[in-house]
Amino acid sequence: MKHLNKFLLASLCILSFSTMQAQDDDNPWALGLGINAVDFFPTGEDAPLGGYFDEFFNTGDHWNILPGVSRISLARNIGAGFYFEAAGSVNQIDKYGDEGWDNLSYYGLDGTFNYSFRNDANAGWFDPVIGAGGGYTWIDENGFGTVDGTVGINFWFTDHFALTVQTIYKHAFDDDFDSHFQHVAGIKFAMGGKDTDGDGIYDKDDECPEVAGLEQFNGCPDSDGDGIEDRQDECPNEAGLAQYNGCPDTDGDGVPDNKDECPTVAGLAEMNGCPDADGDGIKDSDDECPNEAGPKENNGCPWEDQDNDGVLDKDDECPEVAGTAANNGCPEPTVEVIEELNEYSRTILFDLDKATIRSESEETLQAIADIMKEYSNTIFHIEGHTDSTGSESYNEKLSRERAASVREFLVNAGIPENRLTSEGYGESQPIASNNTAKGRQENRRVEISLDKEREMKENATQEQDTTNQGGM
Incomplete structure (x- = not known):
């Protein structure tokens, strides 16, 4: 155990530095503290070991447990439910299957890529996890590499705190060294904030978490910079006035552009912002004779009937020859x-x-x-x-x-x-x-x-x- 204190001190220094950096960069991290148990028996080896998963929960005869905090981990969210976890652990080995060993020191450094079926931060308390990776283990002075596979469950009691249980199978690369199971139980702390839109405002405080915005509008944008946030701005891409709910009035006729059918020409409110030059009650855009007053029935033009047959020229297919209304103003055979x-x-x-x-x-x-x-x-x-x-x-x-x-x-x-x-x-x-x-x-x-x-x-x-x- 002479290396135990040095190992724990080094691990805590590394984790403290990483956590500080994470907090500065506003990245989501999770710190785990717990105890671990190492079990060589149910690994499919020869006696004194047993077949795969034999006496898997025989804690009294086969599990090596070091009292107190014996494992520390740091996890970094990658996205889409995936995260990478690095862990360091210590233990003391005095049980090797059905045989005993003489208090050998155990150290492990492991890294795994894990998938959370909860699949989204803060989206439920029950969080099953699977993962795979690798590591390096020392038993006393002998070290060897392993391929790791893990399953576990996190129980989230708050957005930042969880109880965690985990089983890791560590398969040794070299036949001269021993594959084994490592069981973990502990607590996990989620750290750092999530800022999806990168506007410096954490999602939990951001009323528009997927669109970059301004602090004065609780993270929501003001695209046109007119001092009216987009959610309340009827014209979010054009700078306007508060009296018109953020819309401009280009022609200054008192009708905002979004309600003005003629936004670049001053007009009348009753004409939806369009002018009526001849004052006949028909806006110029609909008036076929905008400078001559005429009835609506004649599209704003004065009545005209060149051949005096009672059919207006606009409806008269023969405007210069008298005809009948029944024949669209054209003459009919007598x-x-x-x-x-x-x-x-x-x-x-x-x-x-x-x-x-x-x-x-x-x-x-x-x-x-x-x-x-x-x-x-x-x-x-x-x-x-x-x-x-x-x-x-x-x-x-x-x-x-x-x-x-x-x-x-x-x-x-x-x-x-x-x-x-x-x-x-x-x-x-x-x-x-x-x-x-x-x-x-x-x-x-x-x-x-x-x-x-x-x-x-x-x-x-x-x-x-x-x-x-x-x-x-």
Whole structure:
């Protein structure tokens, strides 16, 4: 035991210096003090030793225990539940399995990397630990290296104090030396502070522990330096005024920028900070005529109707030609025009029992197309009719195909497809008696009318598209 006092003195000096450095650097450390017991028996060796874990808790026959503090350790947290622990221990060996020894001195220096299943400082009182490492052991004057494996439990009663129990298996590298178990029981003190964000304020006192901040705000930041901490600053990245909760008022109109829809131009509070140059109650950004007062219904512009047809120019697809509201301000064919179209259409000739248009009718169809082009917003409906000769189904099919042939000719002549519809009515709508040759001839005809229902739907769709585009 002549080296015992020197060993303890040296260990305490090293630990005192390390602890002082740790406190200066604000690093988390743990100091452990305890007693240790060395047991050679349950190591799987030959007699007088036993097999692995034989009589593992036979303290009276096999454990070598030195009364008083015989082990001291220092642990340093690495992160994510891992920490490194360095330990020094002393003991006196007088039991070697089932044999006795003559009070041999025992010294051990060990270092292990450990994992705590508690996995976070101050996160629970029950703290199982496993670890692995290595060390060097002296028995009397003989020294040898070991590979160490350890399991233990820390019982944390406070954030800084724990009881600890631990078992270490030390496997000797050299067969001439003896593997053994070392059991430890003691206390552990956690030292140093945790400062996650590195702002000099410990996490326990830091109201914003993961973001570097200022002491005057209990560790919380003031990113824009306006004297208002970010948590209470509605504009944390722009220096502002306390009266606006940390937001600036760039244009000085009394509306802070975060609520000002026009932050660089002075405006009115009732317009959310935007100006209304003509005073018509519509902010300039929404006013199509910002310097002329006008009603909201006309987007801030005064009413204007160049052709005096009752349709405002903004809604008038033919603003310079008087038309009707139903036709978006464009003119509609009169009764006389429709009659003129039908005078032409009734002269259209087809091949016998076919939908093929005879060549002598092409000039007539071109005249119809020229008239239709004058009414670009009007949808025309082409009707095919027959006399009663033949079956009703055949007549309906033939009339539908003839109406479609006329529509196809007009499309090829330049009339948009969406401005033409066609249908065949067969013999269902005669205009003369089918009992005479003259009457049947009059019933075999093509007529043109206005497709008002289709036109209304078309206009409604266009208005909806315009509304949707305006809202985007």
